[in-house]
Amino acid sequence: MAGNHQAAETGQRPCLMCGRLDEPTVEHIVPQTLWKRFGLDPDDDDLARFRTDLCSRHNKATSDLHRRTEMMDLIAVGAPVTRKTLEHLGDWAVWVTLLLSLARGSGVLGAEASRESLLRRFDAGSAGGPPKGVRVYAAQIDDSVERTEPDITPYVLALQGDPRVVLNDSGQPVGLNARTGPINASEPIRLGKVALLVVGSTHKSGDDHDARLDEAAAQVRLERIRPLGQSLPALKPTQISMANIGRLFTVIPEGADHSLMPKVLQKLHAWDEVSDADDML
Numbered sequence: 001m002a003g004n005h006q007a008a009e010t011g012q013r014p015c016l017m018c019g020r021l022d023e024p025t026v027e028h029i030v031p032q033t034l035w036k037r038f039g040l041d042p043d044d045d046d047l048a049r050f051r052t053d054l055c056s057r058h059n060k061a062t063s064d065l066h067r068r069t070e071m072m073d074l075i076a077v078g079a080p081v082t083r084k085t086l087e088h089l090g091d092w093a094v095w096v097t098l099l100l101s102l103a104r105g106s107g108v109l110g111a112e113a114s115r116e117s118l119l120r121r122f123d124a125g126s127a128g129g130p131p132k133g134v135r136v137y138a139a140q141i142d143d144s145v146e147r148t149e150p151d152i153t154p155y156v157l158a159l160q161g162d163p164r165v166v167l168n169d170s171g172q173p174v175g176l177n178a179r180t181g182p183i184n185a186s187e188p189i190r191l192g193k194v195a196l197l198v199v200g201s202t203h204k205s206g207d208d209h210d211a212r213l214d215e216a217a218a219q220v221r222l223e224r225i226r227p228l229g230q231s232l233p234a235l236k237p238t239q240i241s242m243a244n245i246g247r248l249f250t251v252i253p254e255g256a257d258h259s260l261m262p263k264v265l266q267k268l269h270a271w272d273e274v275s276d277a278d279d280m281l
């Protein structure tokens with residue numbers, strides 16, 4: 001379904017959230033006003049992947065997300081950087097990622113969990129917060145310097161809710177299997193002056209897991225904006241590589257550092273080696 005979810009039929013398909021067919025509307029996941037500020041036509045074919053279908057009720061519910069003028073300024077011109085704009089941006093990035101990945105049929109949270117989170121939030125006012133444990137990193141892009149692609153260490157993460165991660169009765173990871181699951185551990189978004197990376201909720205590698213996620217993100221010059229800490233990230237204009245941001249966190253163990261996976265999973269070198277583990281011992 002997601003593969004041929006394209007522009008021509010947008011607005012004539014069931015609501016992405018509730019499946020209803022009445023009153024279909026086109027949802028501009030990235031607000032039209034923002035595209036216009038960049039001099040782009042929001043209905044252009046090239047931007048089709050940023051549009052989807054919602055019933056009019058759910059379109060109205062999500063439109064509140066786009067009424068954050070100072071946050072839109074931060075995306076468009078890189079300022080103001082305040083607690084409020086950063087909180088709004090982090091929150092917005094999560095919902096946009098959920099909508100985009102649901103429209104596409106793949107994502108860091110899986111279709112079912114994404115739909116659940118969206119309905120919890122947009123069906124019941126703003127009662128439901130973003131899914132627990134999802135982190136958002138951001139940088140302000142300095143385009144005045146020549147872009148380079150420095151070498152980075154990609155990290156493999158074990159995502160909460162990934163059916164490949166085998167859990168014991170107390171919910172602790174004990175192994176991996178070769179079934180299919182999410183193809184990404186994170187979703188990069190570049191919009192205007194801002195680069196964003198939304199990282200799915202992960203099984204912890206140890207007590208310093210969260211701090212080490214932040215360190216890994218610092219490799220590609222990203223700062224954490226969700227959850228927001230006591231001191232605000234500066235979000236100074238910096239040279240960034242979207243390619244590196246896109247490959248920083250992965251679910252594919254090959255060629256990646258394993259130290260951010262739960263210890264018990266670190267020794268497994270590929271998802272499909274689990275079944276052979278006995279032979280190897």
Ligand SMILES: [Zn+2]
Nearest residue numbers: 015018055058
């Ligand atoms: Zn709906």
